[in-house]
Amino acid sequence: MTLPRGRIKSTAEDFVVEELPAYEPSGEGMHLFVKFEKRNLTTDAAVRAITKALDIQMRDVGIAGMKDKVGVTTQWVSIPAPPKSPDLEARAKALTIDNIRVLDAKRHANKLKTGHLKGNRFDIIVRDVPVDAIAGVVAAMERFGVEGVPNAFGVQRFGKDGDNAERARAWLTGKERAPNDPRLRRFHFSALQSAVFNAVLEARIADGTWRKPLLGDLLKKEDTGGIFVCTDVQADRERADRGEVCPTGPIIGAKMRWPDGEVKALEERLAVPFLDGVDLERARSLGEGTRRALRLRVTGCSVAQVMNSKDVPGDDEVDNREQPASLRVRFVLPKGAYATTVLANAFDVIDGSRDGKSTTSAEDAEAETKSEEE
Secondary structure: OOOOOEEEEHHHHHHHEEEEEEOOOOOOOOOOEEEEEEEOHHHHHHHHHHHHOOOOOOOOOOEOOOOOOOOEEEEEEEEEEOOOOHHHHHHHOOOOOEEEEEEEEEOOOOOOOOOEEEEEEEEEEEEEEOOHHHHHHHHHHHHHHHHHHHHOOHHHHHHOOOOOOHHHHHOOOOOOOOOOHHHHHHHHHHHHHHHHHHHHHHHHHHHHOOOOOOOOOOEEEEOOOOEEEOOOOOHHHHHHHHOOEEEEEEEEEOOOOOOHHHHHHHHHHHHHHHOOOOOOOHHHHHHOOOOEEEEOEEEEEEEEEEEEOOOOOOOOOOOOOOOOOOEEEEEEEOOOOOOHHHHOOOOOOHHHHOOOOEEEEEHHHHHOOOOOOO
């Protein structure tokens, strides 16, 4: 099926992200939670600017999750706030930094850790959409709200040239020297994990079981995140239809739990090309392994036409006679999920921040990498 074209990130304001915290700071404690809005900055760059202004070591900062560089994004970070710095809260609130706006600062007892968030709320303008495709997009988003979408890792996980999984294999099998940067090693390894997961997901999409439990599947409870083996296919499929459970796929690692029966055989067979010669036990420091839902839950979906986009700077190839539209697409995703995963099921997505190319830059990709271990 051919999807309608849609352009995102023509401006930073076209891509708005709000982090949904797992909890609110209590107002007391040895850490200061700082809520800030950034524009056209990676999370690392924004946090470095904040910590420099407050004379705080970057290594002491807690970050729940990384946010896109191109966009207007809001999130929380934590910084150490000992009793000897009673004015730190006021200083943080008074910060004036280009492309950063501090929205709040409150103390809390513990440091913010990776993964300590409920999810993210997205408010995205998609431009250059053919008018005759709007009804289909609206129907698709309504369907996503009921069925979810395949929880694939997007191209940003695999690097600028799409070869990070192969690069990881090269040094994990001893054919090449491993990168010196531990973050880059983990980034490469996460690409290898993602490639295995995507291969399994593609197979489950092909046979129509990406949201349909099979005997031996490891199923995830949507409310608690608990994992259990599917032993009653009929009952678990009814639960899956109600949105209570969903099948999972492998995020490979030495401690990852494998499914049973034919599902295990499928995963092991598809993992072989990626893991042949790789010692996962030796790679435990890069990721011990976990399970990831094959279905991505999408909530709060809405689509509305906001303006005609033919006069917005963009692709000269767009035929103005088609009267392309701009749509405001809103939805909420759980932590560890990408907005582009959802959009790619409704649009042929063009990233306007990259002059028409449809992949994210290597710099942004590393900044947006999320840990599946958290």
